[in-house]
Amino acid sequence: MIELIDIHKSFKKNKVLNGLNLKIDSGLITVIIGRSGGGKSVLLKHIIGLLKPDRGRVLIDDTDITRLNDRDLNTIRKKFGMLFQEAALFDSMTVKENVAFPLREHAKMSEVEISRVVAEKLKSVGLTGIEDKMPSELSGGMRKRVGLARAIALQPEIVLFDEPTTGLDPVMTEAINQLIVDTQKNLNATCVVISHDLESIFKISHKIAMLYDGDIIEYGTPDEIRASKNPVIEQFLSGSIEGPIKII
Amino acid sequence: MNRAAVAIDQLGRTVLEYVEEMGKIALLFLSVLRWMFQPPLKSHLIFKQMEFVGNKSIFVVVLTGAFTGMVMALQGYYGFKMFSAESMVGSVVALGMTRELGPVLTSLMVTARAGSAMAAELGTMRVTEQIDALSVMAANPVKHLIVPRVIAGVLMLPLLTVVSDFMGILGGYFVGVHLLHINSGIFVKNITTIVDLDDLYNGLVKAAVFGLILSLIGCYKGFNTRGGAEGVGKATTEAVVLSSITILISDYFLTAIMF
Amino acid sequence: MFSISSEAKVGIFVLIGLIILAYMSFQVGQRGFGLKKGYSVDVFFNNVAGLERDASVQIAGVEIGRVESIALKDGKALVTLRIGKDIKLARDVKAAIKTHGILGDKYIELVPGKDEEIYIHEGGRIINVESQADLDRLLNQLAFIADDIKKVTGALSSVLAGDEGEASIKDILENSRQLTRNLNTVVKSNEATLRAVLENTRQLTENLNNVVTKNDEKMAQTIENLRGASEQMEKTFASLNDITESIKKGEGTAGRLIKDKDMAVKLDQAIDSLRDVTDKINQGKGTIGKLINDEETVNNLNEGLTGLSRYINKAEQFRTFLSYRGEYLFDSSEAKNYLDIKIQPKQDKFYIVGLVSDPQGKKTIRDTTVAGVTTRTEEWDRDGLLFNAQIGKRYKDIVIRGGLLESTGGVGLDYFALNDKLKFTFEAFDFSADEKTHLKAAAEYQLFKHLYLSFGWDDFISDKGQESPYAGISIRFEDDDLKYLLTTTPIPK
């Protein structure tokens, strides 16, 4: 279980998270929604310890990771897989080396096995025969899918997806949604997904959390969210310009 | 607060920042040492960096070394001619190259070529979250990115300096013997009697220290880049400036200690 | 396509580099080539001033070896030579220290012997040593002379200044008036002879000067002559002494003595030449003069004295130290930085003020009361600086200090060992009720003059998982040291 307790985070004067509390249940797909620039990526980075809160605690299976040393943090991180919003592929390595990276680091596999796993993971994100390409030769959507393949290569217990379907065509979007659902089912993984694609969200999520103004203002099943009378959520779901969410 | 107080406050902050930066670089060095001795060593990464720092710098180093030696020979010739001691030109070129110009010029060239590239590469990795990706995959960024570069710097700089020394002396020989018609036997004899093994080796020790400085500072600046493409540019410039200054300053102290 | 791996490329480069290095080392080190295997031979010299290790050993201008070591043994310089293994030295080979080149490098010249029956072996000794034109001995000789002169003038002055001497001085003056009158006539009648004598003396001193400065081959001989001369002089002075002794006795001998024309003329001449000598000494001519008037000697002495007084002052003075310390916490991979100024008005008392940057940050505790319920919150300000302000006192090897440690109250205990090179430290601070006291233990070792290495354990009873071993480096300057560092760093040759 992932538990965020009273998280405060600012960058200089910019207060991004303001006393945020959230409990994410194991074995479910939880989607975090919220306005652009609202701090969703920042929240995700707190879960994996890339950012440390100014105040508050982050509990992963009851361990406070904000107070851990390098070694212990790394032990916990081995449970994780993460897809970055901009994929964050190593651009000095080929696609194959990118996907193989976690395998080489943490799994004792032969070269043959590694090649097989890499090909399999790439196939699951709809890519074949691009192993020897460099990331700079790929399109944005392809890069994102390679990043996805890398995130799930080690079959992690917890997978964090930062906008996995943004920039993909409808067919590919559907395929990735399916991949997330399958990953969760097959590995019984905990998936935390950031997404702006409402249709997909309601299709795949077990729980939805709405981040607004540095805090989670609504947290519940898709049906509960849809039925919510909170004006912020109503405006967000309808996508209307009028309402409490100000554009400027 | 009045202006003076603000100025003093600013000065204090700047000094403290500078001291803190030096401290951080020193601590980064400690952390590099710590990770260097934790197996497994990423040998393919080290070789890749050695090729980048070493092999790919050969051309510039050969060129700067040779021309430096040639210029020294020419200048030395005019000076020594006044005392009819033209044959000393060889030893001046050789001594100058092995003790000072070989290590310093090589390090400055490599700083410009590889130190800046290290800062730019790590800087880009930082702003495109590749370093975060490393951390997330429980791979220590210092071990993966900085250790190989520092090892490559420390090992390759002395080798490049050997090449530079050699080319400098060769260039000096060419100018002295072929263009200025100094007797070749005396030219060489003067080199071998005046230059000591210690001159050569101390120069190489200097080069290794400079290699450490330029790779460490390049990595430090890249690693701590903030703010997009502009930040990467800034980090690169800062790395080259800080490395060059530190190399020249430490050269003075190394010379004072060694010779 | 044929491609070479990074490893292979690097390998090729390393190989080429090493080959060039080996070639250059071989070329440059060639001077000593083959000598390592040679054999060593000892020579004793009286004086090897200017001779350096590794100086060349030559026969007929050809280098056949090097000076391996120079040591002092029984008041003489023991020089060990390493001679190339193909060179054979006859037992009666002769060694001398010579000078060559514009730079005046000293080297050892061997003159082959004739006794080809017996050669010198490893560890052997060259017995024939050509002694250097021994300036030192000359100096010694002259020092004796100077002593004598001092005795004579001392005696004279006591005669002239003494109470009982007054009467005889009157006598002497009266006599000398007569004497000069007589002298005048003598001089007038003997003018030519006197001039010749003076001319001769002048020439003599000129020659002497030439000999001394040019240090030419005949030096040894000259010295021999000089020694004879000085012995003679010594005798003369002895008799002069006798004379003044008797003058002192006030037996009226002086008058009688001076009335004796011949004696008077001799005395006058002696005094004149004495004045000549002392004048020359004053003007820095000649070796004694140089010695006495040598500014360097005086400077050296002065420097020695000021150095000493500075040293004595320093011990009593108010001292300030500036130090920076960085501590790398292994567990959190973060660094703590300390910048301290230590003011030490007395040897056993000091004050410390400083700044600490702590990655943990600065804690502020806030109590907020809402509807009668008080909640206490802790805030960590990561950019905040912490402060140090302590007062301390030293008892022998133990220092006790207290005050503000990292912006909270605390105390510290230091124990010094190994002449203060090693320091053990224990600190306790942050005694706030809601968490365990911050304890810190460390050992610090002085690696170089200004550089210290430390290892320790920070916050080791923490209940918040903040305990961590650390390694630190610190740099510490005394403000004086800073001044020295800026002014006395050697200028590279």
Ligand SMILES: Nc1ncnc2c1ncn2[C@@H]1O[C@H](COP(=O)(O)OP(=O)(O)OP(=O)(O)O)[C@@H](O)[C@H]1O
């Ligand atoms: N490393 C950082 N340094 C400074 N500010 C940052 C940093 N990371 C994020 N921010 C700021 O934090 C705020 C939230 O950023 P974040 O990336 O979490 O938004 P987001 O909700 O993911 O938006 P989007 O949906 O567009 O990805 C933004 O205002 C951003 O400027």
Ligand SMILES: [Mg+2]
């Ligand atoms: Mg985002």
